[in-house]
Amino acid sequence: MSANEVCISEVGPRDGLQNCTTxxxxxxxxxxxxxxxxxxxxxxxxxxxxxxxxxxxxxxxAEIVASxxxxxxxxxxxxxxxxxxxxxxIEVGADKITLPLSVSETHSVRNIRRTHExxxxxxxxxxxxxxxLPAEKRPHFEGxxxxxxxxxxxxxxxxxxxxxxxxxxxxxxxxxxGLSDTTGYGDPRSIKRLIRSVRGVVGADAVKxxxxxxxxxxxxxxxxxxxxxxxxxxxxxxxxLGGCPTAPGASGNIVTEDLVFMFESMxxxxxxxxxxxxxxxxxxxxxxxxEELYGFVPNAGLPLGFASDPVAExxx
Amino acid sequence: MSANEVCISEVGPRDGLQNCTTxxxxxxxxxxxxxxxxxxxxxxxxxxxxxxxxxxxxxxxAEIVASxxxxxxxxxxxxxxxxxxxxxxIEVGADKITLPLSVSETHSVRNIRRTHExxxxxxxxxxxxxxxLPAEKRPHFEGxxxxxxxxxxxxxxxxxxxxxxxxxxxxxxxxxxGLSDTTGYGDPRSIKRLIRSVRGVVGADAVKxxxxxxxxxxxxxxxxxxxxxxxxxxxxxxxxLGGCPTAPGASGNIVTEDLVFMFESMxxxxxxxxxxxxxxxxxxxxxxxxEELYGFVPNAGLPLGFASDPVAExxx
Numbered sequence: 318m319s320a321n322e323v324c325i326s327e328v329g330p331r332d333g334l335q336n337c338t339t340x341x342x343x344x345x346x347x348x349x350x351x352x353x354x355x356x357x358x359x360x361x362x363x364x365x366x367x368x369x370x371x372x373x374x375x376x377x378x379a380e381i382v383a384s385x386x387x388x389x390x391x392x393x394x395x396x397x398x399x400x401x402x403x404x405x406x407i408e409v410g411a412d413k414i415t416l417p418l419s420v421s422e423t424h425s426v427r428n429i430r431r432t433h434e435x436x437x438x439x440x441x442x443x444x445x446x447x448x449x450l451p452a453e454k455r456p457h458f459e460g461x462x463x464x465x466x467x468x469x470x471x472x473x474x475x476x477x478x479x480x481x482x483x484x485x486x487x488x489x490x491x492x493x494x495g496l497s498d499t500t501g502y503g504d505p506r507s508i509k510r511l512i513r514s515v516r517g518v519v520g521a522d523a524v525k526x527x528x529x530x531x532x533x534x535x536x537x538x539x540x541x542x543x544x545x546x547x548x549x550x551x552x553x554x555x556x557x558l559g560g561c562p563t564a565p566g567a568s569g570n571i572v573t574e575d576l577v578f579m580f581e582s583m584x585x586x587x588x589x590x591x592x593x594x595x596x597x598x599x600x601x602x603x604x605x606x607x608e609e610l611y612g613f614v615p616n617a618g619l620p621l622g623f624a625s626d627p628v629a630e631x632x633x
Numbered sequence: 634m635s636a637n638e639v640c641i642s643e644v645g646p647r648d649g650l651q652n653c654t655t656x657x658x659x660x661x662x663x664x665x666x667x668x669x670x671x672x673x674x675x676x677x678x679x680x681x682x683x684x685x686x687x688x689x690x691x692x693x694x695a696e697i698v699a700s701x702x703x704x705x706x707x708x709x710x711x712x713x714x715x716x717x718x719x720x721x722x723i724e725v726g727a728d729k730i731t732l733p734l735s736v737s738e739t740h741s742v743r744n745i746r747r748t749h750e751x752x753x754x755x756x757x758x759x760x761x762x763x764x765x766l767p768a769e770k771r772p773h774f775e776g777x778x779x780x781x782x783x784x785x786x787x788x789x790x791x792x793x794x795x796x797x798x799x800x801x802x803x804x805x806x807x808x809x810x811g812l813s814d815t816t817g818y819g820d821p822r823s824i825k826r827l828i829r830s831v832r833g834v835v836g837a838d839a840v841k842x843x844x845x846x847x848x849x850x851x852x853x854x855x856x857x858x859x860x861x862x863x864x865x866x867x868x869x870x871x872x873x874l875g876g877c878p879t880a881p882g883a884s885g886n887i888v889t890e891d892l893v894f895m896f897e898s899m900x901x902x903x904x905x906x907x908x909x910x911x912x913x914x915x916x917x918x919x920x921x922x923x924e925e926l927y928g929f930v931p932n933a934g935l936p937l938g939f940a941s942d943p944v945a946e947x948x949x
Binding site: 469470471472473500502505506507531533535538540541542575579584612614 | 789817849853857894936938
């Protein structure tokens with residue numbers, strides 16, 4: 318049973334920028350995020366609290382969270398690698414915190430120098446911190462299973478490893494677990510299969526979102542498969558920003574413009590205006606002149622007679 | 634119920650080249666088609682019998698059919714706009730003939746100066762010609778419903794018009810009707826809906842194939858939707874060759890490499906070697922140096938541990 322309404326979670330300001338060599342100015346980020354919110358995006362991952370030495374692109378995340386909180390009807394999400402990041406995120410009032418756990422332990426160790434056990438421990442510490450807060454100040458806490466559909470170092474990860482990671486994240490105190498196709502290895506059948514398996518262990522309510530990449534062009538087909546399994550939150554980035562660091566020339570996140578077009582064409586409400594996304598894309602292109610932007614709908618335009626502008630409908 | 638085995642019908646030498654400004658030499662066509670057949674493609678639309686004044690790219694179609702017939706295990710398909718084209722196709726021994734009928738009558742009249750009635754009359758004449766042949770010489774005869782998911786001139790075409798066209802093509806003597814998303818207006822829901830509607834009128838056995846474009850990036854998602862409805866024949870072109878004449882910068886046919894990758898990843902047999910497709914892509918790139926080739930898998934490469942080479946399996 319697929320939903321009639323979905324949430325698109327824009328991850329361009331985090332996952333997109335993180336993979337760009339150009340550093341976007343704080344002012345440009347604010348302008349871009351504001352345009353995204355204006356287009357109707359109700360959740361935006363605005364940055365990550367990682368060491369500015371490792372990712373100078375993310376150095377202004379605290380400022381960005383603070384300014385994004387001023388925007389109406391916006392869930393402000395951030396990525397954190399550890400407890401320290403979560404503390405910073407909570408200090409500035411992020412609405413949602415995502416902690417990634419790479420189900421490929423080789424990748425986890427090589428990428429963030431932490432074993433599964435260490436990441437789970439971190440999840441526990443973050444959950445404890447969150448539950449020590451007054452109810453109205455508690456952010457939503459998601460554990461994200463990276464490389465869930467395969468890893469460039471390990472290949473396919475056995476189901477039992479993935480299911481144990483999911484279970485342990487929930488036991489540690491996460492509100493939900495997301496499935497990430499970090500490498501673009503997923504296909505419609507594996508997407509469906511893994512959603513079912515993980516839900517079988519942690520419950521359907523604990524698996525609402527997927528983070529898909531378009532590395533091998535299957536992004537939208539995989540999103541369709543996830544939709545058919547009842548997934549309601551889809552990560553994507555405007556212009557597919559960011560590319561894929563492990564596969565030069567290949568695109569990265571699925572493209573927000575195309576994803577919204579697919580859903581709206583199908584009669585599934587996103588609450589997002591495609592025309593307003595095109596405006597936000599212009600801002601993005603101006604702010605990052607050297608970066609390649611992806612997407613088909615921005616080039617081809619909307620079909621004749623295609624009318625979907627929920628933002629205009631609401632404000633008219 | 635989706636099939637465990639599908640037929641990919643390569644249309645690059647026809648739909649692809651038709652939309653290129655460069656004219657490919659006969660020798661290059663032969664080399665390319667031979668590489669495609671070697672990769673395991675079992676059906677290739679090798680050209681169309683139209684006036685060489687209108688489409689000089691197709692002037693050598695008779696020669697190409699004749700040389701393609703020498704290739705093993707290959708269904709040689711051609712497009713014909715009328716009886717005269719069908720006569721030429723039959724003379725050289727094409728295995729399959731496709732007659733397009735644009736369900737948008739405005740498009741039909743503007744494009745080939747024929748009303749629906751006139752095209753149906755042509756279908757009747759072609760079917761009569763075919764049935765006058767000895768059984769072993771009769772080509773398979775498909776009527777293809779172009780602009781079935783919308784037209785750049787008329788927008789959405791009413792269902793009753795599409796269903797009447799399908800019914801009349803079958804009554805005229807076609808063996809099957811195909812559904813073409815000529816404009817890239819289709820989405821997974823409309824694809825499923827129309828397949829069901831048309832099958833409701835002409836029967837499931839008469840609707841086996843779809844011709845999808847990737848103009849708005851939904852090509853593979855739409856193919857997945859069609860697969861889920863039990864469609865077993867999918868048109869695509871190597872490198873998505875041809876682009877889209879009505880939308881500059883937009884891609885055209887779905888990309889064979891990516892489509893085969895999707896199906897093979899899902900465990901659905903195509904009989905095609907992706908590595909051999911990459912070889913055929915090199916030949917194509919050399920033969921058409923100025924043309925843009927599309928596709929994600931050729932850039933990103935295959936996933937680690939991905940093993941699917943049915944051609945090697947067979948010949949090993």
